[in-house]
Amino acid sequence: MAAVMEKSGGGFRSWLNKRLPVDQFVADQLTGYYAPKNFNIWYFFGSLALLMLVMQIVTGIFVTMHFKPGEPTAWDSVQRMVREVPYMWLIQPMHAVGASFFFGVVYLHMARAFLYGSYKAPRELLWIIGMLIYFALMAEAFMGYVLPYGNMSYWGAQVIINLFGTIPGFGPDLVEWIRGDYGIGDATLTRFFSLHVIALPFIIALLVLLHLVALRQVGSNNPDGIEIKENLGADGKPKDGIPFHPYYTLKDIVGVGLFLTLFAIVLFFAPTFGGLFMEAPNFEPANPSSTPDHIAPVWYFTPYYAILRAVPDQKLGALLMALSVLAFLFLPWLDRAKNKSIRYRGLTSKLLLAMFFIAFCVLMWLGLKPADGIYVLLARIFTSLYFAFFILLPFVSKADGNGPVPDRVTYHAH
């Protein structure tokens, strides 16, 4: 990388680079980072997730300026800020709608890893760090949902915190410790505020940094699941790679433009998204004497919620729910195929993955429905299919994931 230092020349730039390796950083991370040239639409969602993180932090900073945590003040301060503070009618919903878009992008980003085997060696740790980001985001989103202290905030928190009470032995004490009181109240709200605005954002930012460092180390996967580093040109660069900057930065800007257009349409014309992004009971203050008739979490938690409700036993239901999330961590070792991408796997693998995607989406829908009659039966069927994916994957992937793959990525010049 000596070349970079020579080019720096004299003047301020040289002065700066001797003290802070700006040019070196750009060369290593952007212009000198070679990514596969066959990225498709699925590869927008990584940079979009980063965009959503920045948006949530920036809008969050401003919401925090007007939010007053605490049982008597939280609800009023949110109502006041959106009605009385200039432009907070825009910034507060950006934060609330942003949470749903963040999860949407993260789910598509994860689906991409399922399709192209991006969690497989050598990217196991990249996948696990990504899953830790997902877990931290779930905690962050849950606590953020509690803070405005609407009635769904209250009862959602009641249900989720009580999940910890199902742990044998110290569960009930743990619940009291989390709440800081015999019920959800002021103490719960102020600690959730602290975690939501300080602890978890720090943790998420650190994990995102590690995710990017790990990505730079192993390099991006691609829709063919072929390692481009195994096919180097005379210059030592991958034949099927192109510099991340300017090629993919420019491509991502197009994605950002399309994404923000969609975001703006939802934000301005359907911010509650028919009750999916913001639920009706949360437009009334928390009421410990009145459970809403129908409790459903926000859409991005509903698959797991449906699994919880499908089981007619408290402890077993909570256990299956925990397993349904933790199962993702083991994916790199459950998938025993030689090939990464679904493109070079057999029909059984394709059907199995399709079954999983369908089960996840149907459970997502079922989690929004009441827990009675046909919905319980359907939840049990699709919970079984959900887990069947993880149980069958080692056998199916071993059997039909070993066909021939091309030497070079499939690429059609535009």
Add this chain to the structure above:
Amino acid sequence: MSEHAADDTVPEVDESRRKFLIAATAGTGAVGAVLTAVPFLASWKPSESARAAGLPTEVDLSKIEPGQMATFFWRKQQIYVVKRTPEMLASLSAHDAQLKDPKSEESTQPDYTKNDVRSLKPEVLVLIGTCTHLGCLPKTRFTPGDATVMANWPGGFFCPCHGSKFDLSGRVFEGSPASVNLKVPPYSFESDTKLIIGVDTAPAKGVA
């Protein structure tokens, strides 16, 4: 160690001594870190004011009509107080086979309410109105035969969140996600019409 080694000789290292010092330092540091964590973790426990707000609650039973339920707060939890009618009490013994824990063996209640009717006085039912599944408030469905709850419904409570069903003693029906009966809080009678929630009934004299 007092002698000066020549510049080109490597001083001998006492490996076992070095290992011991590293282990002792790391161990002391780890103990210190754990002890330091204690105040931070303990700060999450209920504060003195939260504990003080958990004092007993008084209930005037004369204001509750037979067959009705009134609710009160004790320790931030809803307390259900039901005045059961003779018909309600009579209905309790007919569905033991459909219950998960008919004798309340696995459930939480003070010893003095671990009986057929789960109460001190049969007609006064006192329950913590927190679903033992995940903490929603079960709703009253006292009308027997309410087919919207289930077939042959004897009357009781229905949790809207996840569909748990309880009878008029707070005992959970099979097929509910809740696994144990609704909890009974500690309570006692100060007089025939005055109920104190949060204070245990003293064991009666002469009773083992």
